[in-house]
Amino acid sequence: MFEGHDPYLVALSVVIAILGGYTGFGLAARIRGTPDASHRLLLAGAAFFLAIGIWTMHFVGMLAAPLPAGAVYLVLPTIVSFLICALVVGISLFFVSVGEPSMLRVVSSAVLLGVGIASMHYVGMHGLSGNFAMTHDGAMVLLSVLIAIATAYGGLRAFLARQGGVQLALSAVAYGFAVAGMHYTAMAGMHLVPPAQGSHQHVDGLAASPQILSLVVALLCFVIAAGFLLSLVPDPRKKAAATTDVVAAIPGAVAFVADIPPADSGAATTSPRLRPTPLGGIGQPPRAPPAPRLPVEGADGTHFIDSADVRSVRADAHYTKVHDGTRERMCPWSISEAEAQLDPGLFVRVHRSHIVAMAHVTLVRKEGDGAIVELDGPSPHRVPVSRAKIAEVKARLGLARRHA
Structure with a gap:
C-alpha cells in the first residue's frame, strides 16, 4: 500500500x-x-x-x-x-x-x-x-x-x-x-x-x-x-466550575455573615462583626439556602430568572440547561449544584440528568421501565422519570396508592 x-x-x-x-x-x-x-x-x-x-x-x-x-x-x-x-x-x-x-x-x-x-x-x-x-x-x-x-x-x-x-x-x-x-x-x-x-x-x-x-x-x-x-x-468556565465543586465538597464548610447592630444602637459607625454560621447540621452535608433566582447565559451576558418560573433543569456536560416554559438556556451550575440550591419542597430530581418543578407538571405517563412528565408553559415539554423515582413523583402528585 x-x-x-x-x-x-x-x-x-x-x-x-x-x-x-x-x-x-x-x-x-x-x-x-x-x-x-x-x-x-x-x-x-x-x-x-x-x-x-x-x-x-x-x-x-x-x-x-x-x-x-x-x-x-x-x-x-x-x-x-x-x-x-x-x-x-x-x-x-x-x-x-x-x-x-x-x-x-x-x-x-x-x-x-x-x-x-x-x-x-x-x-x-x-x-x-x-x-x-x-x-x-x-x-x-x-x-x-x-x-x-x-x-x-x-x-x-x-x-x-x-x-x-x-x-x-x-x-x-x-x-x-x-x-x-x-x-x-x-x-x-x-x-x-x-x-x-x-x-x-x-x-x-x-x-x-x-x-x-x-x-x-x-x-x-x-x-x-x-x-x-x-x-x-x-476553558475558564470549567476551572470556575471545578473550584465551586471543590469548595462545596469541603466537610464542615462555613459561611461568614455580617452581624450588623441596629441603627438605633449608636454603633452605626462600627465595623460589622463576622461570625461563622454552619451550613449543615452535625452529621449532615452542608446545604445552601434555596436560591430565589438562577443565572442563565444570553448573547448579551448573564441573566437571572426566578426559580418560580423554572420548569425543569437538564444536565449538559459540566453545566445545565434551564427551561422556563418558553425556551431552554444554559446555566453555569452543574446538576448537583442546581439540586442543592433549589428548594426540595418544590423541585424533585426525577432522573440523574433532570430536575422538575412539581407545581408545573400537567401530565405523567408510564413509558417503558420509567415514566415521563409534561410541564406547562407556552412551549410545553416532556422530561423522563427514572424507574426509581416513579413512586416519589406519584406521591408528590397525590397519586400514590393508599393501603389500609
Missing part, C-alpha cells in the same frame, strides 16, 4: 489527521456546554477543522505518492472536493448536536459523512491530470467507503461522548489512523496507466503544479497546528 510513498509525508499526513480530529472534536465537545448563541460558531469551527484535517491529510498523502512526471492538479475539482468535505461534516455534526440523538440518526449521519469523505477523495483524485489514464479497483473502492463510514461513526461517537483530556486524545489518534487508512486503502486500488498508443491527454481548465499545492498544504498545516494549540488553552 505504501510502496514508493515518501514515509515522512505519510507520517505527516497521519499527524495532520490526528491534530484536525483533536481540534474539531474538542470544539464540538463544547457545543452542549455553551449558550445557544455560541452553538453555530462552535459547530462551524468544528466542521471547519475536521474538514481541513481530512482534506489536508488527503493531499499530503497525494504528495507522498509516486506520481508520473508532469502531473498537475485541476483547481476546480480540488476546490469542489473540499466543499464536499466541509458540507457533509457540517451536516453530520448538526444532525447529532440537535436534541438527544437516536441510534438511527447517528448511523445515518455516519453513512452520510463516510460517503462524503469517500466522495471527497475520489473527486480530488479526479482533479489529478497528466499524460496517463486512471483506473480503480472496485473491491478497494468498496473497502475504502466502508472504512470511511466506520471512521465517521467512531468520530461521531467521540463527539457525543463530550470527553476531554486523555479520552479525547485517544479518540483523535484512532480517528487520524482511520482516516489515513481510508485514504491509503483507496490509493492501493488506484492504477495509473499510460494512454493508448498515439493519444495524448490534454489538461482542460486551470491547473496547479505539485509545488503550488505544497504551499497551500503547508499553509493549512499551519492553520491546523494553530487551532490545535489554541484548543489546549483551558
Whole structure:
C-alpha cells in the first residue's frame, strides 16, 4: 500500500489527521456546554477543522505518492472536493448536536459523512491530470467507503461522548489512523496507466503544479497546528466550575455573615462583626439556602430568572440547561449544584440528568421501565422519570396508592 510513498509525508499526513480530529472534536465537545448563541460558531469551527484535517491529510498523502512526471492538479475539482468535505461534516455534526440523538440518526449521519469523505477523495483524485489514464479497483473502492463510514461513526461517537483530556486524545489518534487508512486503502486500488498508443491527454481548465499545492498544504498545516494549540488553552468556565465543586465538597464548610447592630444602637459607625454560621447540621452535608433566582447565559451576558418560573433543569456536560416554559438556556451550575440550591419542597430530581418543578407538571405517563412528565408553559415539554423515582413523583402528585 505504501510502496514508493515518501514515509515522512505519510507520517505527516497521519499527524495532520490526528491534530484536525483533536481540534474539531474538542470544539464540538463544547457545543452542549455553551449558550445557544455560541452553538453555530462552535459547530462551524468544528466542521471547519475536521474538514481541513481530512482534506489536508488527503493531499499530503497525494504528495507522498509516486506520481508520473508532469502531473498537475485541476483547481476546480480540488476546490469542489473540499466543499464536499466541509458540507457533509457540517451536516453530520448538526444532525447529532440537535436534541438527544437516536441510534438511527447517528448511523445515518455516519453513512452520510463516510460517503462524503469517500466522495471527497475520489473527486480530488479526479482533479489529478497528466499524460496517463486512471483506473480503480472496485473491491478497494468498496473497502475504502466502508472504512470511511466506520471512521465517521467512531468520530461521531467521540463527539457525543463530550470527553476531554486523555479520552479525547485517544479518540483523535484512532480517528487520524482511520482516516489515513481510508485514504491509503483507496490509493492501493488506484492504477495509473499510460494512454493508448498515439493519444495524448490534454489538461482542460486551470491547473496547479505539485509545488503550488505544497504551499497551500503547508499553509493549512499551519492553520491546523494553530487551532490545535489554541484548543489546549483551558476553558475558564470549567476551572470556575471545578473550584465551586471543590469548595462545596469541603466537610464542615462555613459561611461568614455580617452581624450588623441596629441603627438605633449608636454603633452605626462600627465595623460589622463576622461570625461563622454552619451550613449543615452535625452529621449532615452542608446545604445552601434555596436560591430565589438562577443565572442563565444570553448573547448579551448573564441573566437571572426566578426559580418560580423554572420548569425543569437538564444536565449538559459540566453545566445545565434551564427551561422556563418558553425556551431552554444554559446555566453555569452543574446538576448537583442546581439540586442543592433549589428548594426540595418544590423541585424533585426525577432522573440523574433532570430536575422538575412539581407545581408545573400537567401530565405523567408510564413509558417503558420509567415514566415521563409534561410541564406547562407556552412551549410545553416532556422530561423522563427514572424507574426509581416513579413512586416519589406519584406521591408528590397525590397519586400514590393508599393501603389500609
